[in-house]
Amino acid sequence: MSHRYSAIGWNRFKVLYDVWMGVIAVAFTAAFVVAASLAVPAGEAFHPVQIGLRATGAAAFALLTLVLAIGPAARLVPAVRPLLYNRRHFGVLVCLIALVHAGLVLAWYYGFSPYNPLVALLVSRPPALAVTAVPFELFGLAALAVLLLMAATSHDHWLKVLTPGWWKSLHMAVYAAYGLLVAHVAFGALLVERADLYPRMLLAAAGALAMLHLVAGTRETLRDRQASRPGAWLDAGPALDIPDGAAVIVAPERGERIAVFRDGDRVFALSNVCPHQNGPLGEGRIIDGCVTCPWHGWQYRPADGISPPPFEERVATYPVRIEAGRALVGATPLPIGAVSPGALIAGASA
Amino acid sequence: MTRGRRRRHLVVWLVLTPLMLAAVAAAVTHRPPLPAAAPAGTPR
Numbered sequence: 001m002s003h004r005y006s007a008i009g010w011n012r013f014k015v016l017y018d019v020w021m022g023v024i025a026v027a028f029t030a031a032f033v034v035a036a037s038l039a040v041p042a043g044e045a046f047h048p049v050q051i052g053l054r055a056t057g058a059a060a061f062a063l064l065t066l067v068l069a070i071g072p073a074a075r076l077v078p079a080v081r082p083l084l085y086n087r088r089h090f091g092v093l094v095c096l097i098a099l100v101h102a103g104l105v106l107a108w109y110y111g112f113s114p115y116n117p118l119v120a121l122l123v124s125r126p127p128a129l130a131v132t133a134v135p136f137e138l139f140g141l142a143a144l145a146v147l148l149l150m151a152a153t154s155h156d157h158w159l160k161v162l163t164p165g166w167w168k169s170l171h172m173a174v175y176a177a178y179g180l181l182v183a184h185v186a187f188g189a190l191l192v193e194r195a196d197l198y199p200r201m202l203l204a205a206a207g208a209l210a211m212l213h214l215v216a217g218t219r220e221t222l223r224d225r226q227a228s229r230p231g232a233w234l235d236a237g238p239a240l241d242i243p244d245g246a247a248v249i250v251a252p253e254r255g256e257r258i259a260v261f262r263d264g265d266r267v268f269a270l271s272n273v274c275p276h277q278n279g280p281l282g283e284g285r286i287i288d289g290c291v292t293c294p295w296h297g298w299q300y301r302p303a304d305g306i307s308p309p310p311f312e313e314r315v316a317t318y319p320v321r322i323e324a325g326r327a328l329v330g331a332t333p334l335p336i337g338a339v340s341p342g343a344l345i346a347g348a349s350a
Numbered sequence: 351m352t353r354g355r356r357r358r359h360l361v362v363w364l365v366l367t368p369l370m371l372a373a374v375a376a377a378v379t380h381r382p383p384l385p386a387a388a389p390a391g392t393p394r
Contacts, residue, residue: 131380168355175362182370186377199378206374210367217360224353256352278351 017086021093024066029059029097053104054189060098061181064147065205067091068178072216081283084295088154091174095151098144105137136188139180146177164278182206224251236260236327239267239345247291249282252331257282258318260329261291261302266342268302269318269329281315304339322346 032055040046067090074080106117113120125135150171152158159167182202190199234250242248242262249272251257257272259282270291272282279295286292290299290308300307305315316333320343327343334340351359 131376165352172358172362175366179366179370183373186373190374190377191381194382199374199381203374206370210363210370213359213363214367217356217363220351220356221360224356251353273352278355280351 013082014086014089017083018089021090025059025063025093025097028062029055032058047108049104049108053101053108056097056101056104057185057189060094060101061185062205063090063097064094064174064178064181065209067094068174069209069212072212075216075220076212078283081294085297091147092151092154095144095147098147102140102144105140131187132191134183134187136184136186136191139184139187143177143180143184146173146180150174150177159277164275168278178206178209224257232331233321233328234258234331236267236269236329238325239322239327239343240325240347242267242327245286247282247284249280250329255331258329259291260320260327261286262345263289263302263342265345267320267322267327267345268340268342269320270300270302270305271316271318271333273315274298275313275315303342304337306337 033051036046036051036054067087070080070083070087070090074084106121110117110120110124113124115123121137121141125133125137127133127135150173153162153167153170162170185202190202234252236242236248236250239262242260244262244264247259247261249257249259257280258269259272259280260267260269261282263286268291270281272280274281274293274295276293276296276298279293279298281291281293281300284292284294286302287299289301291302292299298307298313299311300313300315303317305317307313314336316336317338317340318333319330319340321328322343322345325346
């Protein structure tokens with residue numbers, strides 16, 4: 001979080017993240033090139049460009065699988081949460097590798113066509129109703145278009161212009177891109193490769209990713225139901241059971257979840273939705289006296305929900321009271337910016 | 351994440367998962383067969 005404009009707010013963590021990302025991408029691509037070179041069947045020959053285009057295609061697919069696994073994995077295993085931060089750099093890297101793959105494909109297969117290579121790709125396959133004639137190239141091209149759109153808008157400038165809701169909706173198109181890539185690989189590489197290893201790897205990657213999303217999604221839906229409390233005041237449980245500097249999450253029957261934070265001997269309640277990218281504030285901690293979003297570190301004062309100066313972001317706060325040691329939260333938010341002193345926990349050591 | 355987005359997210363994967371499986375299954379069942387093994391003693 002910075003109040004001065006900089007295209008990318010670099011810090012040590014981001015640099016390390018990007019270095020590791022690059023190492024993983026290079027290591028995967030190199031390992032693929034070596035393995036593919038060693039596995040060329042006797043009597044067949046592969047040009048280095050062919051191996052290169054497969055290696056970059058496989059790397060883009062594997063890394064996209066990894067990027068898309070971070071979100072649900074972080075919901076299931078809190079230790080993964082730090083990987084959420086800077087995830088968009090990972091996405092941009094995937095797009096760059098996919099571009100190299102597409103460039104190699106166009107140069108190798110369509111570079112000598114009398115047409116523009118892109119036009120040649122689009123018109124080279126006659127329409128036919130057969131699994132073996134599915135235009136898998138178009139699936140890859142469509143996925144690349146989505147990745148390009150996402151990479152181009154992977155910046156806080158576009159987040160602000162589009163607003164978080166629309167930006168998130170746009171970036172959910174990455175799931176469609178992933179589905180298109182699975183079809184691209186299935187109707188492309190799988191139909192020409194005879195080794196069983198390829199379908200097994202594709203199934204393992206896509207299957208594991210789908211399972212992660214389904215398990216995490218189902219758990220979150222159940223949590224919404226379990227966290228829902230009827231009435232005007234929601235019971236957040238014993239106030240002293242809330243870990244100091246952290247939160248428990250409750251949900252009204254309708255509307256968004258509420259994060260109930262304990263800061264020493266006081267309890268505060270704020271909206272669980274960070275205005276930046278709708279991150280779960282209740283999974284963050286109080287740092288330097290401010291509720292800090294676990295996704296990108298945006299901060300809000302617990303008493304009024306306003307970011308410390310010079311920032312001006314605001315989240316809704318809720319009234320809190322303690323009854324018989326239990327924290328009760330009003331289901332209706334206070335006016336934006338209203339100061340709530342929080343509820344004092346009798347007998348708590350600050 | 352908002353409540354609506356959590357719901358949409360789950361719906362997307364409930365739709366996407368069978369589609370992906372169907373694509374892989376269709377491709378796997380249409381792969382070219384492995385070449386028949388040569389009888390023992392056939393010169394290579």
